[in-house]
Amino acid sequence: MIAKVEPLTQARALRGPFDYLLGGSMEGVGVGSVLTIPFGNRRMLGVVVEVAEESELPPERLAEPLSALEADVPPELVSLGLWVAQEYVSTPARGLSLVLPPGTGTGVAKPTAARRSLAATLTASGREALGGTTERLGPRQRAALEALAGGPRRVGDLAREGVTDHAGIRRLEARRLVELADTAEAPRRPEVRAVGARGPKAEPTEAQAGVLARIVERMDRPDPGRHLLLHGVTGSGKTEVYMRAVAAAIERGRSAIVLVPEIALTPQTAGRFVDRFGDTVAILHSRLTARERFDEWSRLRRGDARVCVGPRSAIFAPLTDVGLIVVDEEHDSSYKQEGDPRYDARRVAERRAETAGAVLLAGSATPRPESVLRYERLRLHDRVDGRPLPPVEVVGMTGVQDALHAHTRQALDEVRRAGGKAIVLLNRRGWSNFLTCRSCGRVWECPRCDVTLVLHRAAGRVSCHHCGHSERVPGSCPDCASVTLARHGVGTEQLGAELERLMDPLPVFRLDADTVAGEGVGPALERFDSADAGVLVGTQMVAKGHDFPDVTLGVVLDADATLRFPDFRAEERTFALVAQLAGRSGRGSRGGRVVVQALDPDARALRHAALHDAEGFLEGELGRREALGYPPHGHLIRVVCAAREPGPEAEAAAAVCELAGLYGAAALGPAPLFRRKGWERAQLVVKSAQREPAIAAVRRAVEEVSSARAHAGVTFAVDVDPQ
Ligand code: ADP
Ligand code: ZN
Numbered sequence: 005m006i007a008k009v010e011p012l013t014q015a016r017a018l019r020g021p022f023d024y025l026l027g028g029s030m031e032g033v034g035v036g037s038v039l040t041i042p043f044g045n046r047r048m049l050g051v052v053v054e055v056a057e058e059s060e061l062p063p064e065r066l067a068e069p070l071s072a073l074e075a076d077v078p079p080e081l082v083s084l085g086l087w088v089a090q091e092y093v094s095t096p097a098r099g100l101s102l103v104l105p106p107g108t109g110t111g112v113a114k115p116t117a118a119r120r121s122l123a124a125t126l127t128a129s130g131r132e133a134l135g136g137t138t139e140r141l142g143p144r145q146r147a148a149l150e151a152l153a154g155g156p157r158r159v160g161d162l163a164r165e166g167v168t169d170h171a172g173i174r175r176l177e178a179r180r181l182v183e184l185a186d187t188a189e190a191p192r193r194p195e196v197r198a199v200g201a202r203g204p205k206a207e208p209t210e211a212q213a214g215v216l217a218r219i220v221e222r223m224d225r226p227d228p229g230r231h232l233l234l235h236g237v238t239g240s241g242k243t244e245v246y247m248r249a250v251a252a253a254i255e256r257g258r259s260a261i262v263l264v265p266e267i268a269l270t271p272q273t274a275g276r277f278v279d280r281f282g283d284t285v286a287i288l289h290s291r292l293t294a295r296e297r298f299d300e301w302s303r304l305r306r307g308d309a310r311v312c313v314g315p316r317s318a319i320f321a322p323l324t325d326v327g328l329i330v331v332d333e334e335h336d337s338s339y340k341q342e343g344d345p346r347y348d349a350r351r352v353a354e355r356r357a358e359t360a361g362a363v364l365l366a367g368s369a370t371p372r373p374e375s376v377l378r379y380e381r382l383r384l385h386d387r388v389d390g391r392p393l394p395p396v397e398v399v400g401m402t403g404v405q406d407a408l409h410a411h412t413r414q415a416l417d418e419v420r421r422a423g424g425k426a427i428v429l430l431n432r433r434g435w436s437n438f439l440t441c442r443s444c445g446r447v448w449e450c451p452r453c454d455v456t457l458v459l460h461r462a463a464g465r466v467s468c469h470h471c472g473h474s475e476r477v478p479g480s481c482p483d484c485a486s487v488t489l490a491r492h493g494v495g496t497e498q499l500g501a502e503l504e505r506l507m508d509p510l511p512v513f514r515l516d517a518d519t520v521a522g523e524g525v526g527p528a529l530e531r532f533d534s535a536d537a538g539v540l541v542g543t544q545m546v547a548k549g550h551d552f553p554d555v556t557l558g559v560v561l562d563a564d565a566t567l568r569f570p571d572f573r574a575e576e577r578t579f580a581l582v583a584q585l586a587g588r589s590g591r592g593s594r595g596g597r598v599v600v601q602a603l604d605p606d607a608r609a610l611r612h613a614a615l616h617d618a619e620g621f622l623e624g625e626l627g628r629r630e631a632l633g634y635p636p637h638g639h640l641i642r643v644v645c646a647a648r649e650p651g652p653e654a655e656a657a658a659a660v661c662e663l664a665g666l667y668g669a670a671a672l673g674p675a676p677l678f679r680r681k682g683w684e685r686a687q688l689v690v691k692s693a694q695r696e697p698a699i700a701a702v703r704r705a706v707e708e709v710s711s712a713r714a715h716a717g718v719t720f721a722v723d724v725d726p727q
């Protein structure tokens with residue numbers, strides 16, 4: 005037999021897969037097996053992507069794999085990884101690395117091994133197979149079953165005796181002829197702490213029951229049909245619907261994946277799933293240790309856990325028989341991966357659901373126009389507790405010098421006097437966003453990026469939010485020696501200090517990337533949750549799906565800041581930010597209100613957000629997108645070229661632009677981008693109604709330009725569906 009193997013290499017140029025001869029000891033190797041292979045004069049890890057009877061090469065020219073890893077990947081995930089590579093203009097190795105057991109990486113790191121010893125037991129069908137003729141058994145498979153006829157054996161021992169190896173036993177397990185069980189150390193479960201309100205398992209409301217019935221009905225169809233979008237206001241009980249839908253999938257003997265935005269930011273949702281499903285749930289997130297991640301992965305792979313809850317990478321959970329994929333807070337930008345492959349977990353979820361015959365259920369209070377147009381919408385119009393959404397006031401900041409409008413101060417003061425709770429959102433961390441010299445006008449900028457340095461007062465430093473460069477706060481101007489420096493703009497650090505003064509004696513809790521660097525988000529949320537009164541101030545982290553019943557005031561500062569950047573998603577983001585923050589307020593009996601500060605209080609996104617008018621906003625947004633050919637009415641592909649010296653990046657971008665056009669994908673640009681981490685950058689954007697041909701054209705153009713000697717030293721990043 006021949007195994008076609010994709011080597012796990014960083015190299016872009018390599019054209020796999022490569023053929024390897026499967027000798028006797030490699031029996032049981034199949035699609036999804038991870039092999040150590042000789043490659044040139046090195047050894048490497050590789051993934052079997054196909055098994056064939058013969059090779060085009062003569063047998064004497066074929067090498068044999070050296071060994072097979074114990075952990076392997078379900079074949080359907082091999083296809084998914086390769087699809088991602090194709091769809092996002094990456095390499096097979098990088099696509100496959102997404103679906104591999106944690107720790108396998110791209111063959112650089114030593115793979116993690118399970119700290120356990122497996123025991124194999126013959127099942128009833130295994131016994132039958134030994135006696136009868138119903139199952140086809142190879143001689144080695146028969147030998148393995150015979151070795152188990154006398155009772156359970158450790159798989160490691162069978163391998164040492166040469167009876168079979170792990171892969172062989174896995175195949176028998178897949179055919180349900182043997183059962184595998186841990187005999188040693190139980191996997192370590194990561195701890196997930198829930199914060200905020202957590203109700204007992206409640207009877208679904210009529211609205212929830214109606215929605216649920218339609219989801220479950222899909223599960224029982226052979227083809228679940230169109231993807232579903234659960235559009236429900238904040239607090240309408242979406243999470244409860246997800247949990248019951250997951251239970252329905254498990255009852256049907258199927259498994260489920262629940263994607264949530266970054267778990268560190270939203271420990272609450274994951275906690276609710278663990279509460280409800282216990283050990284049936286595996287959690288995969290970035291704060292796990294390598295060992296925990298591997299153990300959780302293995303529990304999923306073995307089928308001990310049937311539900312995977314995790315951030316975007318959980319879409320590659322090694323589950324089989326997936327019946328349901330939930331994408332919670334589907335508008336969240338964390339579903340897009342920033343490094344190559346720049347996949348969008350929401351699109352990968354569509355693909356996985358389609359190939360697995362699973363129901364895809366995306367949910368949000370502020371769904372993307374993409375999903376509204378393409379999915380079938382289920383609505384939850386009201387909050388579970390029947391309370392209205394809080395009134396939202398938008399106040400104009402033109403001519404106002406202070407960070408806080410008089411109206412906002414007054415609202416905050418009411419909270420202070422009542423001893424209540426408020427959340428204040430300002431999407432900018434640090435003390436001031438830039439420093440200038442009062443005499444010569446010098447602006448402190450990052451030496452490696454074309455952006456200003458942000459003052460962090462407590463740390464005594466000015467730092468770059470793009471590359472991490474930081475230096476001590478200057479005492480004087482290096483250009484003119486003046487010691488009078490001006491600070492401009494307000495960040496969360498300064499706002500927190502101001503609120504401490506304003507809200508005294510109420511405590512102020514700050515939540516931004518600076519405060520969570522050490523301890524994570526959980527502790528800060530817990531402190532705010534358990535305090536009787538206080539203010540939570542921070543970046544957009546404070547607006548994620550937290551559920552605090554006693555918050556009566558939400559404030560958004562500089563709500564239209566995003567609108568001042570040229571980004572076609574700016575309006576969608578602004579609307580979502582305000583609507584999500586509003587969703588944190590007024591969840592308790594004391595009601596609530598929201599104050600939004602903006603330079604332009606009449607901005608469309610803000611007007612609709614103030615009226616809780618998602619429908620009106622979406623309608624306008626879809627119309628605008630259609631007129632401009634933006635998603636979901638067109639597809640965008642962005643190519644960023646970067647070089648160490650100014651010049652080559654622009655030439656390369658121009659070359660890609662021209663070739664892409666030649667291959668049928670007209671591109672806009674090239675346009676310069678601001679310098680980042682010392683890289684000069686230029687970008688071009690392809691906008692096309694035809695997705696696949698556009699991707700193919702860009703791939704071809706980039707491959708040609710990147711392999712041309714004239715453009716050596718330029719790096720290329722392709723981003724399909726940029727955020
Ligand atoms: P969403 O995800 O839509 O924001 P949640 O699922 O978090 O809403 O529900 C909001 C609150 O209502 C939670 O505290 C939850 O426990 C509670 N809840 C949800 N469904 C019910 C129900 N059927 N009966 C009573 N309480 C419920
Ligand atoms: Zn100066």
Ligand code: ZN
Pocket residue numbers: 450451452453468469470471472473681
């Ligand atoms: Zn920088």
